[in-house]
Amino acid sequence: MRWHPKGYGGQRRDPDEVKREGWREQGVLAVSADDVRLTWPERELVRQLGERLYGKREREARHG
Template sequence: MRWTPRGYGGARRNGDAVKRQGWRELGLLAVAIDDERLTWPERELVRQLGEKLYGTGPSDRGEHHG
């Protein structure tokens, strides 16, 4: 039995593939504040940019994403 209409199936891309495409095609950057590939100064810069553009992050409200 089919659950999706013909032509809508296929493999789902992982999160990094979506982020990579967003950066390359649209100039959008999506960065997780706890990405282990970043150094502490880089994570701090991301946190400061996020707060400047969008306000207080989840860690400041007692929530944790991850």
């Protein structure tokens, strides 16, 4: 039997589960601009919000 402190080792949680919990408990939204579950206008909105808050992504800045 192996013992791990809480949050270390053991089984990893699904990333979508972590995102869902962050939204429901703290109002923090983590979404990929390339998430296929979103429509094009929704992905574009995510991209625009990201650029407004954090600047252009590195790969976009090089080509722009």
